[in-house]
Amino acid sequence: MTNTPNPTACLLIIGDEILSGRTQDAHLKFFGERLAAMGIGLSEVRVLPDVESRIIEALNAMRSAYTYVFTTGGIGPTHDDITTPCVAKAFGRKVIRHPDAERDLRAYYGDRTNDARLRMAEVPDGAGVSLIENHISVAPGYRIENVFVMAGVPTVTRAMFDAVAPTLKGGDPVYSQSVDAHVREGDIAADLSAIQNAHPHVAIGSYPFMRLDKLGTSIVARSTDKATIAAVIAKVAAAMRVLGGEPIIGPSP
Amino acid sequence: MTNTPNPTACLLIIGDEILSGRTQDAHLKFFGERLAAMGIGLSEVRVLPDVESRIIEALNAMRSAYTYVFTTGGIGPTHDDITTPCVAKAFGRKVIRHPDAERDLRAYYGDRTNDARLRMAEVPDGAGVSLIENHISVAPGYRIENVFVMAGVPTVTRAMFDAVAPTLKGGDPVYSQSVDAHVREGDIAADLSAIQNAHPHVAIGSYPFMRLDKLGTSIVARSTDKATIAAVIAKVAAAMRVLGGEPIIGPSP
Numbered sequence: 364m365t366n367t368p369n370p371t372a373c374l375l376i377i378g379d380e381i382l383s384g385r386t387q388d389a390h391l392k393f394f395g396e397r398l399a400a401m402g403i404g405l406s407e408v409r410v411l412p413d414v415e416s417r418i419i420e421a422l423n424a425m426r427s428a429y430t431y432v433f434t435t436g437g438i439g440p441t442h443d444d445i446t447t448p449c450v451a452k453a454f455g456r457k458v459i460r461h462p463d464a465e466r467d468l469r470a471y472y473g474d475r476t477n478d479a480r481l482r483m484a485e486v487p488d489g490a491g492v493s494l495i496e497n498h499i500s501v502a503p504g505y506r507i508e509n510v511f512v513m514a515g516v517p518t519v520t521r522a523m524f525d526a527v528a529p530t531l532k533g534g535d536p537v538y539s540q541s542v543d544a545h546v547r548e549g550d551i552a553a554d555l556s557a558i559q560n561a562h563p564h565v566a567i568g569s570y571p572f573m574r575l576d577k578l579g580t581s582i583v584a585r586s587t588d589k590a591t592i593a594a595v596i597a598k599v600a601a602a603m604r605v606l607g608g609e610p611i612i613g614p615s616p
Numbered sequence: 617m618t619n620t621p622n623p624t625a626c627l628l629i630i631g632d633e634i635l636s637g638r639t640q641d642a643h644l645k646f647f648g649e650r651l652a653a654m655g656i657g658l659s660e661v662r663v664l665p666d667v668e669s670r671i672i673e674a675l676n677a678m679r680s681a682y683t684y685v686f687t688t689g690g691i692g693p694t695h696d697d698i699t700t701p702c703v704a705k706a707f708g709r710k711v712i713r714h715p716d717a718e719r720d721l722r723a724y725y726g727d728r729t730n731d732a733r734l735r736m737a738e739v740p741d742g743a744g745v746s747l748i749e750n751h752i753s754v755a756p757g758y759r760i761e762n763v764f765v766m767a768g769v770p771t772v773t774r775a776m777f778d779a780v781a782p783t784l785k786g787g788d789p790v791y792s793q794s795v796d797a798h799v800r801e802g803d804i805a806a807d808l809s810a811i812q813n814a815h816p817h818v819a820i821g822s823y824p825f826m827r828l829d830k831l832g833t834s835i836v837a838r839s840t841d842k843a844t845i846a847a848v849i850a851k852v853a854a855a856m857r858v859l860g861g862e863p864i865i866g867p868s869p
Contacts, residue, residue: 379821379838381644382644382648382658382660383792384645384650384652385648387644387645388644388645391634392641395635395637396637404635405635407662408635408662409660409662410660411660412660417846439801440805441805442809472802475803477802479805480805537636538635544757547738549728549733550730551694555694566632567696569692570639585632
């Protein structure tokens with residue numbers, strides 16, 4: 364465990380179809396898990412509609428606030444795919460056609476190549492721009508400075524994340540361990556407060572659940588230090604036993 | 617169809633467990649669908665950690681930007697439930713114990729009543745505060761001006777939403793209809809642009825899919841006007857047929 368704060372990240376999910384409830388989001392949990400495993404804290408997620416001004420405003424707020432910004436959605440060939448012009452405007456740059464992306468798209472589509480598909484080769488102009496490989500459907504994502512612009516189709520998003528993950532600077536891995544029991548949150552709350560106060564560098568979360576028609580509580584301890592997590596979980600388990608619960612401790616971090 | 621803009625809403629999902637990927641979000645799609653059906657546009661979703669300054673900042677930005685703000689999470693009895701103090705600070709008010717909530721919690725918990733559980737009776741002080749009934753686990757949510765503070769456990773959140781829905785001012789219902797075919801986005805993109813330009817008051821979304829190992833495109837038209845939706849869907853279906861697709865039109869709005 365070091366005292367350097369871990370890098371931070373923000374996820375910007377772009378698309379009317381998520382906000383209208385038509386499509387279940389498939390990105391939030393994926394990014395949360397993958398980034399946490401790399402010691403990068405997902406600090407915020409925003410879901411925005413396909414509206415230029417809103418996307419530009421959010422991008423500019425986020426790219427200065429977080430180490431990394433990931434966007435999903437809006438880089439396809441149709442009229443509602445407006446992410447790239449928005450990213451370019453946020454950075455004050457022009458949109459150009461990236462020669463490598465154009466070459467790959469022309470090779471893939473052959474005589475089905477058209478203007479709409481070539482929009483998928485467009486990226487902001489200038490320094491600090493690099494393509495993100497898409498081995499599933501060819502059309503690339505791209506990185507511009509600390510912003511990673513990715514597709515919205517989950518299989519493609521995941522392939523793009525795998526492609527960029529080795530290039531991200533991670534932090535100390537954050538470990539977590541849980542302990543569950545049929546003890547009610549309101550009964551264990553005072554013990555938990557005392558344990559949290561004794562271990563300020565561990566994040567202790569409390570989540571009620573209903574199982575076999577009985578209320579219970581799942582306690583999760585998160586930290587970069589495994590030994591402290593183990594100590595916290597042992598204290599929570601002891602408190603659960605005093606309250607008549609039979610604690611079930613999750614796998615070691 | 618009128619020309620009054622529909623009310624807008626923002627959803628603020630509060631909780632480390634969502635950002636860490638531990639828990640799959642269950643709120644976004646629910647709120648999106650329910651609000652859309654009432655003619656209230658879900659215009660933004662933010663997911664934030666259990667960090668006071670971040671929650672206060674977001675609440676103040678959102679409550680002035682949207683007709684309604686809904687928060688989920690952080691109103692339980694444990695140390696990590698910090699939503700109510702944050703809401704009170706955002707509004708510049710003190711936290712008080714609401715007498716009706718205290719009465720209901722004492723009646724429900726009897727001699728298991730304790731300080732932690734009575735925290736669930738706390739609300740911001742002053743005008744414009746009303747409780748939101750929770751018929752599942754008693755501890756209420758509350759409304760303060762245009763902000764609705766709700767539980768994070770999905771069954772409870774939904775019960776609370778059902779309780780407040782009749783009090784919300786809706787707008788013109790937004791209808792949608794879809795048409796799918798095994799036609800690729802890049803092939804139909806030019807036709808779609810032309811149809812969108814001819815119908816600026818219909819939001820036309822294009823979503824690629826993979827079915828039976830073949831790529832296809834789902835087109836969704838959304839509007840407050842059913843006749844225009846039908847016209848748009850008919851034009852898209854015709855364009856799909858010209859491209860060799862067999863359009864499947866979804867149920868009428």
